[in-house]
Amino acid sequence: MPLLPRIALGDTTAVDECLDRYGALVWSLASRLSPTNADAEDAVQEIFIHLWRNASRYRDDMGEEVTFVSTIARRKLIDRLRKFRRDQAHQSPDELDRVEVGNPGLSAIDHSDDSRRAVACLEKLRENERQAIELSVYHGLPQSRIAEQTGTPLGTVKTLIRRGLVQLRNCMKIGSRLHAEGGVSV
Amino acid sequence: MSDGTRQNLDRWEDLHVARLLFGLSPEEQVEYEALARTMPAETGDEFERLIAKIDVAWADSKALPPHLRESIRAKAIAEIMQARQNTSPLSDISRPPSRQMNLLPWAIAAACLVVSFVTLTANRNPPVVPQDFAEMRANLLSSAKDLIELKWADGPTPVAGAEGDIVWSHALQQGYMRFHGLTVNVPTTEQYQLWIFDKNQSEKTPVDGGVFDITSTGDVIVPIHSKLHVANAYLFAVTIEKPGGVVVSSRDRLPLLAAVK
Numbered sequence: 203m204p205l206l207p208r209i210a211l212g213d214t215t216a217v218d219e220c221l222d223r224y225g226a227l228v229w230s231l232a233s234r235l236s237p238t239n240a241d242a243e244d245a246v247q248e249i250f251i252h253l254w255r256n257a258s259r260y261r262d263d264m265g266e267e268v269t270f271v272s273t274i275a276r277r278k279l280i281d282r283l284r285k286f287r288r289d290q291a292h293q294s295p296d297e298l299d300r301v302e303v304g305n306p307g308l309s310a311i312d313h314s315d316d317s318r319r320a321v322a323c324l325e326k327l328r329e330n331e332r333q334a335i336e337l338s339v340y341h342g343l344p345q346s347r348i349a350e351q352t353g354t355p356l357g358t359v360k361t362l363i364r365r366g367l368v369q370l371r372n373c374m375k376i377g378s379r380l381h382a383e384g385g386v387s388v
Numbered sequence: 389m390s391d392g393t394r395q396n397l398d399r400w401e402d403l404h405v406a407r408l409l410f411g412l413s414p415e416e417q418v419e420y421e422a423l424a425r426t427m428p429a430e431t432g433d434e435f436e437r438l439i440a441k442i443d444v445a446w447a448d449s450k451a452l453p454p455h456l457r458e459s460i461r462a463k464a465i466a467e468i469m470q471a472r473q474n475t476s477p478l479s480d481i482s483r484p485p486s487r488q489m490n491l492l493p494w495a496i497a498a499a500c501l502v503v504s505f506v507t508l509t510a511n512r513n514p515p516v517v518p519q520d521f522a523e524m525r526a527n528l529l530s531s532a533k534d535l536i537e538l539k540w541a542d543g544p545t546p547v548a549g550a551e552g553d554i555v556w557s558h559a560l561q562q563g564y565m566r567f568h569g570l571t572v573n574v575p576t577t578e579q580y581q582l583w584i585f586d587k588n589q590s591e592k593t594p595v596d597g598g599v600f601d602i603t604s605t606g607d608v609i610v611p612i613h614s615k616l617h618v619a620n621a622y623l624f625a626v627t628i629e630k631p632g633g634v635v636v637s638s639r640d641r642l643p644l645l646a647a648v649k
Contacts, residue, residue: 287411339409
């Protein structure tokens with residue numbers, strides 16, 4: 203059951219449930235996409251406050267609530283990261299106190315159809331496409347750093363990410379259709 | 389699809405993906421917006437949803453740090469209570485500052501939904517249990533291990549009979565003020581503003597602790613909304629300012645003070 207409509211109604215008991223359900227997701231994203239641990243904590247607070255204030259905007263027909271929360275979180279984090287990078291233009295990302303992150307695996311906090319399909323579709327990508335998406339989406343590295351790290355020209359990195367996402371989108375659509383028709387899900 | 393259209397689509401997709409993953413420079417943003425006008429809106433939404441789904445799939449399971457969770461929880465409940473008060477002019481508790489008008493659409497929407505909800509489902513759903521600032525204050529008192537508790541003292545321009553106290557936790561960055569006998573203000577003319585003097589900040593630039601209204605000379609509880617992190621507070625001061633508050637106070641009207649011993 204979605205929780206944001208309850209928060210929009212002023213149900214304070216839904217706050218704890220919301221933090222239980224989405225706290226780890228938002229914290230995980232903030233930890234990966236924030237320059238410092240302190241910044242990650244500030245970002246998480248900002249994201250949740252934004253969610254409370256915009257809880258009434260979520261509707262069932264917009265898709266899974268977890269996707270809505272994740273979208274809001276990423277938007278806020280990218281905004282903050284962009285501002286940070288602008289302010290720290292003289293400083294290379296290597297010098298930043300990055301929060302240590304490992305490699306992505308299937309989330310232990312959500313096993314929705316969408317997330318399972320996403321992981322299955324990621325497995326179908328070419329190695330270099332998957333790597334480019336992993337470095338950009340999971341590790342939050344800028345394109346120039348990905349190019350540097352993988353020894354790939356910048357233009358190619360952009361193409362790999364875009365092409366990978368287009369293929370993922372197509373794969374997810376097919377999987378979704380098969381699932382809806384009762385067939386085998388990708 | 390013509391070569392030109394194909395190139396435009398490729399370029400727009402590059403920019404759109406970059407926007408979602410890295411953010412755009414001002415120049416790229418202009419180019420993106422120009423191209424976006426010629427692209428189907430749903431294409432952009434699809435990429436955003438897709439990336440959100442990957443984020444969910446790859447999210448770690450590490451829970452929020454307890455202090456962070458508690459801080460967010462308290463702020464959430466304060467937000468919800470404030471929104472409720474916007475729709476409840478008879479409340480005894482202080483009304484939120486008028487400069488937070490961005491909450492108004494939310495509050496109106498919430499009020500409409502409450503009416504619909506109660507009307508449609510009164511016999512099928514359990515009642516929503518509200519928490520008020522008194523309860524939240526009590527929770528803070530029982531949970532904060534570093535609580536500062538101070539009585540208000542007269543400032544340079546005291547209000548006769550005004551009294552109360554203030555509680556604050558540095559670890560949780562939360563606090564509440566209680567007032568009794570403080571003059572009711574007219575929000576369109578003037579508002580109260582809290583200032584927090586931090587040992588890590590110059591005395592000239594105390595931290596803004598939030599603008600608030602006093603709606604009753606009876607007991608009023610006001611949550612503290614510190615605009616910056618407070619590391620080591622040594623003095624709290626309430627001033628009277630123009631509606632919406634000020635960035636730097638002249639301190640001409642300062643009815644209440646609370647100093648950390």
